[in-house]
Amino acid sequence: xxxxxxxxxxxxxxxxxxxxxxxIAHRGPDAFRFENVNGFTNCCFGFHxxxxxxxxxxxxxxxxxxxxxxxxxxxxxxxxxKQLQKQFGFEYQTLVDGEVILHLYNxxxxxxxxxxxxGVFAFILLDTANRKVFLARDxxxxxxxxxxxxxxxxxxxxxxxxxxxxxxxxxxLCSKVEPFLPGHYEVLDLKPSGKVASVESxxxxxxxxxxxxxxxxxxxxxPSGFDLETVKSNIRILFENAVRKRLMAHxxxxxxxxxxxxxxxxxxxxxxxxxxxNISYPLQTFAIGMENSPDLLAARKVAAxxxxxxxxxxxxxxxxxxxxxxxxxxxxxxxxxxxxxxxGMYLVSKYIRKKTDSVVIFSGEGSDELTQGYIYFxxxxxxxxxxxxxxxxxxxxxxxxxxxADRTTAAHGLELRVPFLDHRFTSYYLSLPAELRVPKNxxxxxxxxxxxxxxxxxxxxxxxxxxxxxxxxxxxxxxxxFSILQDYIDQQVDDLLLEKAAEKYPFxxxxxxxxxxxxxxxxxxxPGRSSWLPHYWMPRWVKATDPSARTLKHYKSATxx
Numbered sequence: 001x002x003x004x005x006x007x008x009x010x011x012x013x014x015x016x017x018x019x020x021x022x023x024i025a026h027r028g029p030d031a032f033r034f035e036n037v038n039g040f041t042n043c044c045f046g047f048h049x050x051x052x053x054x055x056x057x058x059x060x061x062x063x064x065x066x067x068x069x070x071x072x073x074x075x076x077x078x079x080x081x082k083q084l085q086k087q088f089g090f091e092y093q094t095l096v097d098g099e100v101i102l103h104l105y106n107x108x109x110x111x112x113x114x115x116x117x118x119g120v121f122a123f124i125l126l127d128t129a130n131r132k133v134f135l136a137r138d139x140x141x142x143x144x145x146x147x148x149x150x151x152x153x154x155x156x157x158x159x160x161x162x163x164x165x166x167x168x169x170x171x172x173l174c175s176k177v178e179p180f181l182p183g184h185y186e187v188l189d190l191k192p193s194g195k196v197a198s199v200e201s202x203x204x205x206x207x208x209x210x211x212x213x214x215x216x217x218x219x220x221x222x223p224s225g226f227d228l229e230t231v232k233s234n235i236r237i238l239f240e241n242a243v244r245k246r247l248m249a250h251x252x253x254x255x256x257x258x259x260x261x262x263x264x265x266x267x268x269x270x271x272x273x274x275x276x277x278n279i280s281y282p283l284q285t286f287a288i289g290m291e292n293s294p295d296l297l298a299a300r301k302v303a304a305x306x307x308x309x310x311x312x313x314x315x316x317x318x319x320x321x322x323x324x325x326x327x328x329x330x331x332x333x334x335x336x337x338x339x340x341x342x343x344g345m346y347l348v349s350k351y352i353r354k355k356t357d358s359v360v361i362f363s364g365e366g367s368d369e370l371t372q373g374y375i376y377f378x379x380x381x382x383x384x385x386x387x388x389x390x391x392x393x394x395x396x397x398x399x400x401x402x403x404x405a406d407r408t409t410a411a412h413g414l415e416l417r418v419p420f421l422d423h424r425f426t427s428y429y430l431s432l433p434a435e436l437r438v439p440k441n442x443x444x445x446x447x448x449x450x451x452x453x454x455x456x457x458x459x460x461x462x463x464x465x466x467x468x469x470x471x472x473x474x475x476x477x478x479x480x481x482f483s484i485l486q487d488y489i490d491q492q493v494d495d496l497l498l499e500k501a502a503e504k505y506p507f508x509x510x511x512x513x514x515x516x517x518x519x520x521x522x523x524x525x526x527p528g529r530s531s532w533l534p535h536y537w538m539p540r541w542v543k544a545t546d547p548s549a550r551t552l553k554h555y556k557s558a559t560x561x
Contacts, residue, residue, distance in 0.1 A: 002047065002049050002050050002060070002074075002159075003021075003024035003025070003027030003028045003047070003075065003158075003160070003163070004046075004047060004048075004073040004075050004123070004158070005020070005024065005045070005047070005048075005156075006043075006044065006073055006126075006155075006156070007042075007044055007154075007155070007156050007157075007167070008133060008153075008155040008156075008190065008194055008195065009042055009152075009153050009154045009191075009195035009196060010043070010044075010154060010194075011168075011169055011170040012168040014044050016168065017044075017168065018044070019166075020158075020164065020166050020167055021034065021048075021163055023160070023162045023166075024048060024158060024160050026048075027050065027075075027410045028048025028049040029048075029050065030049045030050055030051045031048075031049040032046075032048050032049070033045075033046070033047045033049075033059055033061075034047075035061060037071065039128065040128075040194045041194070043126075043190075045060070045061045045071065045073045045124070047060040050359070050413055050415055051251070060073050060074070060098075061073045061126075062094070062096060062099060064093045064094070064099065066091070066093070066102075066106075067102050069128045069129035069130075070102050070106070070125065070126065070127055071125070071126040072098065072101055072102055072123060072125050072126075073123065073124045074101060074121055074122065075121065075122050075143050076098070076120045076142075077119045077120060077246075077248060077415075077417075078101070078117050078121065079119045079248060080116075080118035080216060081098075081100040084104065084116060084213075085100065085103075086216075087216045088104075088107060097248070101113055101117070101121075101125065104117075105127075110134045110136070111202065113125075114136045114204040115204050115205060115211070116213045118213040118217070118423060118424075119138065120142035120418075121136070121137070121143055122136070122137045122138070122145035122180070123135070124157050126190070131189060131191070132189065132190060133155070133187075133188040134185060134186065134187055134188070135147065135180055135185065135186045135188075136184070136185035136186075137181065137183070137184060138182060138183070139182060139205050139423055140182055140183075140207070140366065140397050140398065140402060141179075141181075141182030141183075141397065141398025142402055142406065142416075143159075143406070144159050144160060144179070144398075144407075145158075145179070145180040146159070146160065146177055146178065146179055146180060147164075147177070147178065147180050148164050148167065148177045149198065150169060152195065153191065153193075153195030153196050155196045157180075159410075160332065160407070160410075162332065162525075162526075164177045165529070177529065177532075178531075178532070179399075181201070181203075182398050183203055183206070183207070184201055184202060184203050185202055185204055186200070186201045187202075205423070207391075207394055207395075207423070207427060207430065208427060208431070209427060210424070210431075211424065214423075214427075217241075217424060218244075219237060219238065219424070222234045222237065226432065226433055228450075231447070231451075232447075232451040235425075235428075235429070235447070235448065236452065238425040238428055239269065239419065239420075239422075239425055240269055240273070241425075242422030242425045243266065243269045243270050243273055243362070243419045245422075246417045246419055247270075247273060247277065247279075251359040251360050251415075252281060252284075252356075252357050252358045253279070253358065253360045253361075253362065254283070254284040254286060254358030254361050254362070255285050255286070255308070255361065255362040255363070256287075256345070256348065256361060256363045256364070257285040257287050257299045257302060257303065257308075258287060258295045258298070258299060258364075259294070259295050259296070259297070259298025259299035259301065259465070260295070260364070260467065261367070261373075261463065261467075262365075262368070263363060263364035264299075264302045264364075264458050265448075265457065265458065266364050266419060267283070267285050267302060267306060267362070268305075268306045269419075269457065270362055271306045271307065271308055272457070283306075284308065284310075284358045285303050285308040285310050286310075286348050286352055286361075287299035287300070287310070287311070287312050287313065288312075288314075288344045288348040289312075289313075289314065289315075289344070290314065290315065290481070296312055298462060298465060301459055301462060302458060302459070305458060305462075306458075311351070311356070313347060313348050315347050317484045319347065320347070320481065321484075321485075323343050323346055323347060324518075326346070326411075327343055327346050328518060328522055328525070329521075330342075330346065330408065330410075330411040331403065331407045331408075332403075332526060332529075332532060333399075333403060333532065333533050334508075334515075334518045334521075334523075334533060335399075335400060335518075335533050335536055335537055336514060336536060336537070336546070337400075337537045338404050338537065339518050340481070340482070340485065341401075342404045343481075344481075345409070346408040346412075349408050349412040349414055350411075350412050352412065352414060359413075360415050361416055362416075362418075363405055363417070363418055364420060365397075365401050365402060365404075365405045365418045365420065365421065366394075366397065366401070366402070366418050366420035366426075367420040367448070368467075369394045369397060370390065370394060370426055371390075371429065371447065371448045372386055372389075372437055372438060372439060372444060372445065373444050373467055374467070374539065375444065375467060375539070376539035376541055376544075377389070377444055378442070379540075379541040379542055380438065380541060383433075383435040387434040387437060390437070391430070400537050432447075443464065444466075444467055445467075449463055486513075486514065489513050489514045492513075493513040493517050497516060498512075498516050505519055507530045508536060512545070512546065
């Protein structure tokens with residue numbers, strides 16, 4: 001996990017512009033480099049490094065003797081760089097996994113490059129010989145990327161929007177900062193003046209298709225057919241493979257553990273594989289909640305079962321409320337459920353950074369979207385509509401859960417790894433018949449749970465634990481985090497303000513006091529940027545005015561039992 005930043009065709013002094021690059025310094029606390037591009041005095045790269053692989057030669061932009069005309073700035077991990085080296089005979093000059101991008105591009109151009117990368121990435125590739133700039137982002141947008149392109153050809157690119165919003169430019173034309181779409185690459189012409197012109201934007205991978213890089217994966221062809229035993233075995237094989245390839249790190253590995261199905265499966269498989277390859281240190285797992293919250297109790301059970309070195313972070317309502325503004329600044333969103341769920345993740349990340357030496361952090365994001373884990377999937381009119389909704393959620397992950405997971409960890413210089421969003425695993429799961437993937441017997445993610453039932457990886461009560469709304473999972477038994485938030489915000493937002501909310505905020509107008517409170521803070525830091533969130537996250541097939549699962553009839557929290 002790093003922070004990348006680049007400008008092409010700047011009219012302003014670069015030493016002034018580079019102050020904007022410092023807005024993302026939290027993403028790379030180990031080192032910073034600012035480098036001008038030879039022959040283009042108004043083009044430059046900025047890079048904040050979190051050293052996870054190749055401590056010696058990992059600084060960026062990456063340039064190698066073989067391709068002196070190529071400049072690469074990337075944020076991510078390419079898990080198949082060794083397999084690609086073997087397949088194509090690449091001669092690497094460093095141990096940096098991202099170096100493979102230069103070799104793939106030289107061999108087959110940008111489309112093959114983006115399609116062959118098994119991993120998470122956002123990159124800026126400059127080819128001065130052919131005067132091209134390329135931008136690309138991984139399938140689910142696990143690694144963030146934003147850009148601004150003015151009508152006169154000034155381009156700014158950054159890991160987070162906050163590194164672009166204060167850039168100076170001679171014209172005020174088209175200063176719209178926007179997220180770069182996941183699963184796409186863009187080709188831009190670089191003019192002698194250093195300005196650019198967009199040529200094309202191409203979608204290089206759809207998550208339903210088996211990725212091109214599957215041909216050189218460590219897991220070979222799987223048995224075909226949809227009989228239940230074959231499907232369950234394939235799910236186990238591919239999920240274990242997804243975790244295994246993500247063990248690539250020179251820094252200590254840890255794991256978030258809420259005691260829910262997803263993070264518990266990740267932690268159990270992770271610890272099993274760490275033992276197999278003889279990693280010398282114990283796995284640290286991290287749970288957060290209020291005193292005696294359901295998540296803390298469940299995570300404790302899992303940690304005892306798998307044998308991890310377990311850490312519990314206990315927070316109170318004051319600490320949670322005090323974190324809200326910092327969280328919204330980090331997230332760059334005003335989405336209600338994203339902010340609610342981010343507060344605990346932000347606080348546990350802060351603890352990990354300050355109190356431990358774990359840097360590479362595994363987590364369970366993506367499972368709810370992929371395996372139909374949200375409570376409202378029980379209301380799906382048909383398996384086909386449930387499958388369509390699952391795909392819509394995956395497509396929008398970069399606006400919600402993946403955004404939350406990246407920003408809350410990156411704010412504290414941690415690197416997140418999410419095995420549920422492995423390309424091979426997700427494309428296989430989405431290829432299964434729609435009726436296999438729906439909730440069964442009143443239990444969501446039934447197929448995933450079934451697949452691991454005989455593995456003894458987790459206690460049965462955890463494997464079959466119903467989904468808990470985050471605000472209940474971390475809550476004390478006395479009062480839910482949801483209720484604490486409502487009570488506090490009710491005092492902060494006047495009824496009259498809410499009545500006039502649609503006048504003040506015509507785009508995505510707040511409908512509740514909580515929503516209004518978050519929007520005020522967002523507009524304070526990012527005025528006029530409300531279009532970054534196209535719509536609020538809301539459940540489907542139910543008449544919901546709040547995104548929380550606790551407002552749905554099917555839902556019953558552990559604290560209510």
